Amino acid sequence: MRILYLAMKDLSQIIRQKKSALFLLILPVLFTGLLGAVFTRNGQEDPRLPVALAMRDAGALGAYYETLLGYSDTIHPTAPGQTDAASLEQLVRSQKAAAAVIIPEGFSRQTLAGESPRLTVIVDRNAPAGQAADRAIQLAATRLLGAVQTARLGAEAHGPFGSEAARQEYLLASLADAVRAWRDPLVRVTARPAGTGNAAADGFAQASPGMMVFFATIGMITPGYLLLAERRSRTLARMLTTDIRRAEIIAGHTLAMFVAGFLQVILLTLFGQAAFGLDYWRDPAALLLMAGVLALWSAAFGLLIGTLARDENQVVLLVMGATLVFGFVGGAFFPLDLAGAAYAAVGRMMPSAWAIRGFQDIILRAAGWKTVTGPAAILVLYALAFYALAVLRFQSDAAR
């Protein structure tokens, strides 16, 4: 019962602090709106990966290949300023293009003559974007060859032509039809976000969980400060002169931080659902599980900060320092996949990355509670580690 009374006292103190509302609700809402708008505006230009296309072929097949590249859901061809190989390589290296394709001179003539001209593709196959672009480029090439083959077979089935010019004319017309057919194929596999399916919401699908996780730890400034004040004002020592046990004191403080964090997540997901159409509440069990583990981790973090800090400045410094690392490295501000494989690998060591992953599984991939148990379990492990450190620190501090 005393755990509950202690938690109620802490919550009452948290509510009284003006900065609680700022860190727990106002700033996350503002930042979600801001970042979501930025991501969405960028997304509206063309969400597909840019592929620089250097066209050196004057024939029809080069143009058809460009058309087929344009039909892709993954990439869209762009015309680079410089078309020499070195400039194109620089474009790919600087990530201004996911890949570059050089269509050589005589490509159409050689292909129609049954030869196998080589397309030059410049791509970083270690980058996820490069891999996706490469697959799309190969697919367009395969479709072009398929179209050529279809046109040839059509010409053979037609029987003898009056002249070679008539055959060429028929062949090119068939080719145009075959290429056009890929614009709206009979069978089409489309990867769509399973959650909202709403392009405008995509930016918020990154910003909302990102900011929710980012401010889950920043929100611990007030509870951390209250715990520090309790140690410094000797109210903690006074509490230890009553017959409450140390474990009860730790549990009471943790419960208050957990409740504050949990309510923060619930309110922010309701806001995300209402304002941005993010379907957090498709499976309430999954959402409650993720909200619970995120609140547990942030509570353990708050407890650790409250036991480590020696003054108010240190509370802010430790919370902000750790949160910035969790946020920037863990992908709160941008998708980890956009940052390269090495960065993403380091990012996935952050508990924040797993929290964001869990929430994005819910809103983008319609994950149920079983699917998010993986990220949830990892967050619980981090929470236990933080909690153990906090308890050790608390015990040694209270003994002084």
Add this chain to the structure above:
Amino acid sequence: MTSTNAIQVKGLKKNYNGFPAVHNLEFTVREGEIFSLLGPNGAGKSTTISMLSCLLPPSGGDALIAGHSITRASGSVKRTIGVVPQEIALYDDLSAHQNLVFWGRMYGLRGSRLSRRVDEVLDLTGLADRRHDRAGLYSGGMQRRLNIGIALLHEPRIVIFDEPTVGIDPQSRRRILDGVKEINARGVTVLYTTHYMEEAQELSHRIAIMDHGRLIAQGTHNELMRMVGGLHRITLTLSRKPAGLLALWRMLAGVHSVSEEGERVRLLVQDSTRVLPTLFESAAREETHITGMDIQEPDLEAVFLHLTGKALRD
């Protein structure tokens, strides 16, 4: 006051990194009395209180509080005592009422008993009219009173005060001392620590004097006074302090001790009337002027000076 022991301290020790902060303490506090631990800063009073409050584990020895061992039954000890810490240990952002309700709950009070005790303590501390004001807005004296009131919520048999008057104005100090007497008049045993001789003298039925972690004397005020017999304490302010003069004074008949404190020299003497002319005469021979003089009847300061050779405030 009865002859039953409320607190029995048996060979209590506390070492910090091998350094003895409290050394082999032995004393008893009888039920219903006010017992003061008197000593200068760093004497080990607060460490002793922390051990008796079960905040610090002793390095050796034990103490029985209302028959419960501090090392083996800390829960029972904590339910028996109320502790008034030296610092103001309150939640500034909560009102007096909210502080008392919270601490009452921590002491295990519930329901109507909690409400009754909160109201009684608000009346006792004179804070009933401002019960809903934030504690952080109170004056230092009001905060001190609330600090004390919290320790009384669960109606403890024994209340431990750890230097409750440090750094407060004389008016608030007066109220606190009167409050301690009132608490004691209700049958509560009081263990009071202070480095103010006057407080120990005014409040206590019995006094123990501590220095460097050791108990150097204990007894009633009269018993302690008998240790210095009829010794008077003379404080002289000199124009200069020639070493030869102080050495000479130490050898004079009737002079028990001589100690220096800044510009002043303190002497414990058997009979100030007989010794003073000799002091003036010898000072004149050393071309030293006595520019100030204060003669006091035997008191606890004299006892401390007699036992340690230094002033209590050193």
